[in-house]
Amino acid sequence: MSASDAATETGNGKVPPKYACGETFVPKTRYIDPEFLHLELERLFTAVWQPACREEEIPDAGSFYEYTIGRQSIMVVRQKDASIKAFYNACTHRGMKVVRGAGCAADGDLRCAFHGWRFGLDGRSAFVPSRDEFLHRPREQWSLRPVSVGTWGGWVFVSMAENPQDLLEWLDPLPMALEPFRLQDMRFRWRKRTKLAANYKTVIDAFIEGYHTPGTHPQTLRPMQGPRPSAEPAPPQEYVYAPYTPTIPYRNHSRFIYTARPDSGDRDSARREQAARPEVFANSMQYNYLEVGSLVTERDYRAAQQLATMDAGDVPPFVLYHQLCEQLARAEGVDFPTMTMEQYFAGNGDWHVFPTLVLLVEKSCVLGYRMLPDAEDPNRCVFEMFSLEHFAPGEVPQTSWLEVERWQDHDGWGELPTQDLQNIDAIHAGMHSRGFEGLWLNTAQEMSIRNEHAIADRFIFGVDDRDD
Ligand code: FES
Ligand SMILES: [Fe+2]
Numbered sequence: 188m189s190a191s192d193a194a195t196e197t198g199n200g201k202v203p204p205k206y207a208c209g210e211t212f213v214p215k216t217r218y219i220d221p222e223f224l225h226l227e228l229e230r231l232f233t234a235v236w237q238p239a240c241r242e243e244e245i246p247d248a249g250s251f252y253e254y255t256i257g258r259q260s261i262m263v264v265r266q267k268d269a270s271i272k273a274f275y276n277a278c279t280h281r282g283m284k285v286v287r288g289a290g291c292a293a294d295g296d297l298r299c300a301f302h303g304w305r306f307g308l309d310g311r312s313a314f315v316p317s318r319d320e321f322l323h324r325p326r327e328q329w330s331l332r333p334v335s336v337g338t339w340g341g342w343v344f345v346s347m348a349e350n351p352q353d354l355l356e357w358l359d360p361l362p363m364a365l366e367p368f369r370l371q372d373m374r375f376r377w378r379k380r381t382k383l384a385a386n387y388k389t390v391i392d393a394f395i396e397g398y399h400t401p402g403t404h405p406q407t408l409r410p411m412q413g414p415r416p417s418a419e420p421a422p423p424q425e426y427v428y429a430p431y432t433p434t435i436p437y438r439n440h441s442r443f444i445y446t447a448r449p450d451s452g453d454r455d456s457a458r459r460e461q462a463a464r465p466e467v468f469a470n471s472m473q474y475n476y477l478e479v480g481s482l483v484t485e486r487d488y489r490a491a492q493q494l495a496t497m498d499a500g501d502v503p504p505f506v507l508y509h510q511l512c513e514q515l516a517r518a519e520g521v522d523f524p525t526m527t528m529e530q531y532f533a534g535n536g537d538w539h540v541f542p543t544l545v546l547l548v549e550k551s552c553v554l555g556y557r558m559l560p561d562a563e564d565p566n567r568c569v570f571e572m573f574s575l576e577h578f579a580p581g582e583v584p585q586t587s588w589l590e591v592e593r594w595q596d597h598d599g600w601g602e603l604p605t606q607d608l609q610n611i612d613a614i615h616a617g618m619h620s621r622g623f624e625g626l627w628l629n630t631a632q633e634m635s636i637r638n639e640h641a642i643a644d645r646f647i648f649g650v651d652d653r654d655d
Pocket of ligand 1: 278279281282283301303
């Protein structure tokens, strides 16, 4: 059945039974059916705001970046006045892509390589060889077709919708919650890109809940063993040290909290005990630098080493750690973000910026992921991982950029991301099993996953069953 047949069959406001979620159940068809991928690409990705690139990737007038989503190629172009425009990347002559990849149209024209048509940075037709040989074409049809564009947090967002919702409204509550962290002032330290044999949501789902932490990352339960604890599987009794990571669904996005809050009650008592000792807390932070390469920057790592030598006192170690990080950053000329602990806890955590972006937000840096669907195959996706950090002016390093076909061909992912990546193929392969119907979700720690499907149903099937 084609996507248009599905539309006819369901009409507005009804999810076909094979794609219908329960309160806590998500059918596997939404991950493995080619038809569902087609619906997502046709109805969801054409309607939502999505991050195309970072502003720093188009630094100069004429800089362009090609963002590909499904079969759609969109070019984002920096204008002469530093503003940004976006266009469908299709020549208005015979459709050829005008730009490929990223680069800079230094002479101020975007040139189609086929017959040599040229377009200004603003998309207007600038040169057509033998223009008088084209008959009766309406004037407005010569220009590149625009796509809506907006910026937030240093990202350039695009939307193919005719009249998209205001970007900041769409992103709510992120702009308010993350304002103190000043994501727009962060720059890439490193980024990696590879392909994975899984649906893009299979991968997203592995990064927007913390319930898998003790199962997949048991070493994070053992900071008392040092900065590099054992990764042996955890026996059931060790789960008392598991972090409680509740998910918070919002209308368009979700968040989970991965740091034990001081007021989060008895469920975190085991972790609180660990966290009362400076060297134990410091071990966790050192681990993140050594084996994640983000969440904790190189500078924060030095703060953690200092913390490890301090005695326990009245001030909780995590407060000391934040003070040390800030002191070091300021001493090194970084315009470190200033915020209260309240503000920190309101923004800190793991955000799903629906549909493609995942951000783990700290004061010094953001660990991010982006997953993009394949154009045809629900069992494939593009996976990106990156670290954005606050640097001193003039100290922004050359981004360390890795792109590999197979993630196994690169051994620098770090222990913790490697554990996640090792799961992916097996999760997605298991979904195809005749003995598996769909996902049964934890009502406290996995509602981020249920939420992403509720959001998708609004766009794909016109069903809005949640009010916030
Ligand atoms: S297709 Fe671009 S100039 Fe002909
Ligand atoms: Fe993980």
